[in-house]
Every structure is written in C-alpha cells, then in structure tokens.
Amino acid sequence: MEHAVDVLPTTDESAATASAGPPTTRVTLDVNGSEHPLDIDNRMSLLDALREKLALTGSKKGCDHGQCGACTVLIDGRRANSCLTLAVSAEGSAITTVEGLADDEGLHPVQQAFLDRDAYQCGYCTPGQICSAIGMLREARAGWPSHATHDVALDGVVLDDDEVRERMSGNLCRCGAYVNIVPAVLDAAEGSAMRDAADSHAAHAPDVPDASVTRGTTAPDTTAATR
C-alpha cells in the first residue's frame, strides 16, 4: 500500500496547511493501454494530467470549460470532455486519446478519413474531432438517437449528413472544416460498418452499453448540451 495515497485529501486541518502543499492522490491511470502511476493534484483535470504529466499533448485545451470539444477523449469507449473530468476520478477507466488510435496496421479509419477529406486546417480541434467521431459512431451503432433523428421509436440510426452534423456539433472548428468533417465521418462509418461485418476491428475501445439499457437515461451528446 505504499503507493496508495501520498497526502490524504481529507478535512484534516494539517493536510490543508500551506506548508503541506496542495493535496495530492496517488492514482494509476490506464491510458492507451498503459498503466501510469501518478501523484495527482486533486484539482487537476484529466486534460492537464494527460498534457502536463504524461506529455500526451494530442488532447487539446481550447476552452477548459467543456464548450469547444478540443479535449475530447474516450473514457471506457465513450467520448468525454477531459477538461471537465478530474484526473483522480479517471482511475479504473480505460482512457483512449488520439495518440492511442493508430496501431501497427496504420491509422484508425477516422484518422485516415480526415486526411483523405482534408477535414482539418490548423489541426488544433482535430484530435477532439476524431475522438468524438469515434465515440459518435459507436453511439449511432448502438442506436442512440439524436436531435436529428427523424423517428426515435425506430430501432437503429441511419447516419446521414444531418445526423453527423448534429452529433458532431459539440466539437467546434474555427477554421471551418465542417463541410469536410461530415463526409470524413460518413466515410469512416461506411468503412467501420464493413469491418464490423467482418468482425475484424473491435480493438480500439470497449463497446458502449447496449442501446436498450441506455436509451432515455443518458444524453448521447453531452458536449452539444453545453451549447
């Protein structure tokens, strides 16, 4: 247990004195399949832990308030704003960042589609867009409806331009690459549908929970909700 806790984040007055410094907690973060034991300032966001502690700077800080989506990562396969996630609360979760998407076989299909469609310019929102797209495609495959879904009573979601625009609206792009992001995501959706059929590419993140369990209880697009 020597690695468990450096300074207890308790109400103990002595732990809060200036000389003791800010309370930290020893946690182990599972990022891109690797375990990282870290002493984390309890105030630190997952985004800052990734960027400042682990040098995984692919996740970007655009607003630090969950308003732009540049920090989007996958936590247990679901997209999340890492700037709104405390690092200490991420222990026990499988975190996937943009650095963890490509494998020995090459780029993730969404990454490749972004290249093929020129779905980026300055590149700063791009890692968040890509992670968000991967999470979004899983949500759609799981049957989660969106504001653009014409009939939420039907099983399954037919991804079209409107669905992708709506589901990707939590990720802002000031360069204005939206017109290229939409077909890139649809390209990747087609590609991943074919791969699902071949059951050959399920390695990147765990699946989202079954649609019948989550529908109606969880907003599928939490990033968009802040807008």
Added chain:
Amino acid sequence: MSIDAPAVLGEPIPRLEGRQKVTGEALYAYEYRADEVLYAWPVQSTIVTGRILRLHTDVVLAMTGVVEVLTHLNAPKLADGDDGELLVLQSDRVAYRGQVVALVLATSIDTAREAAAALDVDYQNDGLDVELSAEHPKLYAPEEVNAGFATDSEQGYVDAAFATAAFTTDEVYTTPALFNNPMEPHATLAAFDGERLDVRDSSQGTSSVQQTLSTMFGLDPANVRVRSEHVGGGFGSKGSPRPNVILAVMAARVTGRPVKIAYTRQMMFALAGYRTPTISHVRLAANADGRLTAISHQSYTQTSTIQEFAEQVAEPSRHLYAAPNRLMTHRLAALDVPTPRWMRAPGEAPGVYALESAMDDLATVSGIDPVELRIANEPDVDPESGTAFSSRNLVGCLRRGAELFGWAERDPRLGIRRDGRFLVGTGVAAGMYPAMTSASGARVRALPGGRYELGVNATDIGQGARTVMAQIAADALGVPVSAISVDLADSTLPKGPVAGGSSGTASWGWAVTKACERLRSELAAGAPVPPEGYEVEVETSVDVDAMAPLARFAFGAHFVEARVDLDSGEVTMPRMLGVFAAGRILNARTARSQFLGGMTMGLSMALHERGELDAVLGDYANHDLATYHVAANADVRDLRVEWLEEEDRQLAPMGGKGIGEIGIVGTAAAVASAVRHATGVKVRDLPIQPDRLIGQLPPRFL
C-alpha cells in the same frame, strides 16, 4: 495526387503535416517540454480605468508552489515596441477591464490558477467610457487608417448627385465587436540560456516576434530565436506579438527558469485583440438605369486609450464600384476598451458588408435585379486611383454564380415563399480583397542524391503554407514534392512576413521561386553539389518594389438561400455558394478548404457572433464559447465553392492573389439579402439573431 508525382502548381496535394495532426504528434507552442518550467497565470483588472493602489501579493507568495508574482512594482522596464498593449506591468494605470495587472508564477498549473484568483488588488476607480456611437464626443479623424490608407477621400459632389438621382438609399449598417477565437488560445514557452532566448510562440509570424522582443527587452536579435511550427489558427489575432509572449519572456528573465503561459478562453476576449464594432453610414445615388452617381461611406470605429488602431472600414468602398461622386471617411473614438486588432479581412469584412447591404437596398428601391445592378456598376479602372486593375473578374463570378445557383428562376418579390413553417429566400453579394505582396527571404539547398532543403519563414496557421511552399519549390525545381523538405516558422531562417493580409503565399512563394530558379540555373551551369549541399539564399525587395503600379484585388460572389422559422425567428442557411476569382489557385485541396472556412466564418458573422458590451461593468460579458457563439457543425449545410480560371501576370510569379480572407468578405451581406427576400425584413445590425426578426414576421397561420 501523390507527392511523388511530378509537381504541378494547383494540384490538390495533401497537407504534408497531416499525419502529425491526426495522430496528435504535431506540437503547438505550449506543448514543448522544458525542465523546471514555471506556469504563468495573468491577473486581470476588475475595474475599467483608474490606478492600482495595492496588490496583496504577500498572501499569494505564501502559497506553496508560488515562486514569484510580477507587478508594475517589480517587473523589468520595457522599451516601447510600438504597441501600447505590449507594455505590460509598466505602470499603476489601468486602461480597460481585463488588462493585466499581475502575473503569478507557480510550479503547477493548478497552483498558478488558484493563486491568481487569490490575489486581491485595491484600485482607485476612475469610471468608464466604453460605448461607441456615431455621435460620440471623442470621435476624431486619425492621420491615416490601417495599412496606410487615407482617412478621408472625396471626389466630385456627393450631395449634388443626390439632388438629381432617380434612386437613393441612406442607411446605417452596424457590426458588433467580433472575436477571432482561434481554437488554440495564445500561448508561449520562453527560456533563457544566458543571454540566448528561445521562444515557442503561437504566432502568425516569427520574424516580427523576434524583432519586437529584441527591441523591448534590449536583446541582440542574433540571440533571440522564435519558432511557431504549428499554430492552432489565428485569423489575425496572432498577426503581431500579443501580451502573452512579453509576459512569458519577462517572467523567464526574472526567474531564470523556463516559463509557459496560455490564455484562458476568457482572457482572449481582452488580451488577444478583436474586430472593432463598426458603424457605417452609407448613401448611394443612382440613375434610372441603376448606374451609381454617388457613393458615400462614412465609418465610425473604436480604439483604446493606449494604442491607436484605425480599421479601414470605408477603404473597400473606394474600389468596388464606379461612381463619379465619392466620399469615404473614417472617424475613431479612443475608449476605455481593449485595443482592437486585425480579424480576418480587417476593413473589408465589415466595410463590404455595409456597402453590399446598401447595394441590396438600392436593388430593392430600384427594382433592378441585384446581380445586374452590380454588373451595371462595374468600373473600367480602379475608381479611386484611376489606375488599371491587374485583373478583375467580379462580373465573371456573378455570372457563374448565378448560373450555378439557378438565379434566373428567382422571383424578386419579398416575403412570399413558404415551406411549412419556414419563409424562404435567396440573396447575393459581392466580395473583394486586395492582393498584396511584401518582400521575403528564402533559401534552398541542393543535396547529393536529388533532395532539396527549403528554408522559408512562412507560418502554417492551417492555410497549408508548408504544403504550398513545397509545391512552389518543387514546381520551380522540376522535381516531385517528396524531394523537398520544408523548414519554416523559425526566426533563424531568412526574414519573412507574417501570415496575414492574404499576402503570405505570394510573398514567401516569390522568394521560394526566386531561390529555386537561381539554384536550378546555377546547378545547370555546372555548380558542383558537395556532400554538405549547395545553397542559395535570396530576398525579393527589389522584385516587389519593381511591380507595376496597378490595382490588384481578388473578387468573389456569394449566393445564399435562407430559411426563416416563423415560430422562432431563427435563420438557417440550407445553401451557400461562393465563386471566386483569385488568380491562379496553387493547391486545389487546401484552397477549397480556405474558401469554405472563410465562408463559414462569414455565416457565423451573419447569424451568431456578437460581443455583448456590459455598459456598467465596461466589458464584453459573453467572453466564452458558450455565450459568444461561433458556427458549429450543424449550422453549415450545403456550402459550395468554385473558382474561375484567372491568369494574371502582374502578380508574384506563381500568379495567385491570396485567398485567406476573400471567403468572409460579402457573406454576411448575402445572408441579410436572403433574409429580406424571405421575410421582407431588412436587418442592418449584425448578427441576424431571432430577436431581430421575431416581432416583424407574419403570422404562422394565415
């Protein structure tokens, strides 16, 4: 298009750094590592004007992890860098709300933020004057406006022309304070090694940052290195050094440790620059056939009390249309506000919005088709100077756009097209942006084995400079792009201008062309390539200065369809088309993206963006991305771009006019035109948010 194929300018070659950007490997300024780095966090004033009486730094310095607090009492003195915004922590005076009054330096990002929030400051509060109006008592005529243009110009007799005109318009058009909001907040990492300063800055031009730092800190320029390898957008707000780089260097000097700083999104609204609110009083007079007899554009903008910034809002109205009687003026008020700065198409974006909205009003008043009205006023030569245009294809853009958009079938009547709960309409507007070129250096080195190293101090802010510079070099050398390695955005390279004013590609590219052509001819003449390579370096001042005195502009035409929700007043744009004439397009892939991006920002300007001034607090209240809305993915529907083949031999040798800004110019006027066509309501104050329309729409059920 492969980078291994023989190079041809114009081919849609993918971005060379694309893989780095989609894998997260591309490093932006804040992301470089430095041992013992300190985190800097600015403290901003909570009053508008006055004096700092006391800073309670003792409390903050006692916090574990806080290393230093810089204030005007202990900060190093700076020399004037020709921008009052950069003279940070130099006095006890506060000139606007949000100005930097202290800088906290701490060993962690969380401690820095908390300590900055804990710093109490006592002020003497001297009040505020923050609201621009066309009647503001502080309005004055600056000596000149930005880019060296004349403040006022007058030809003929405007008032007399109005007395005899068949049709006239006389309206005021306004645009609010607009904020660039690149996705990457302004950031710097600065480190001293003895007298040598190494800076990573999120900037559109490292040469200017190096020059400013050398001047303000009294450093030998040879000891100052600034790099900006990847920049997360700028849109003008990183076109000159901003306070972040000064603060970082100051802190690195005082502490002897590397320092990094990033603005929060909220800080950007005070410390990054923004587009001034603009008020344009535009009067047009025309004959019965629609030909303009007078154009008057009188503009009113704001600057701060610490730096003059005079946006050239009426300047484009000097060039877009012919008319014998002309009056263009600029008046400026120095208010207690942050200093405005460049934002994508400064001058043109708000100025052409006003002029083109007035042309739409004239079309409505006269009953003349808005496309034909514009064509009828096409000038033979530049109306202001009388000089010839190097090329001018506005008419071609309008005709081609009308054809693609199906303009001929348009019913001009206002407010009559319903589709369920929506009113539907279409609109048009023209755009223009000057094609500028400035001097640049470049060097190129031939290596044994047929490889080439290109060094040019371009900055790739997302426009694709890295790729296009390689293409230009490959084209000039007659080799594939894959044979070129590009070194850019480093102040140790030959001096180059900023990525701004849609002039970067022309300016850097000319130097690249010149260097490569010289290298090619020297190699052809038998120059040997030693193991370390054979290098030539050039500079283009002589070439640029020798350009013929012509009027050089890119042109565009926007055609848009608007749907207005009768229940909510919300406007959506199902179709947008831009047709552009911008000389030779150097990379069809990145160019299309730039046009699309400009138009998307234009849509955003038309419908969403507005800095909400809180006149009591004296600040823009909506200073984040939840309350200052920029276009999101779902706002952008069927958005298309086409460009005309345009050969213009009076430009830099590649023949391109620059395309970074033309896409945003005119978009908002086209949207306003379409909204009027849909509803019969003309909105002259941007943005066209639901509250502008909802009270004036017809009933949903007739």
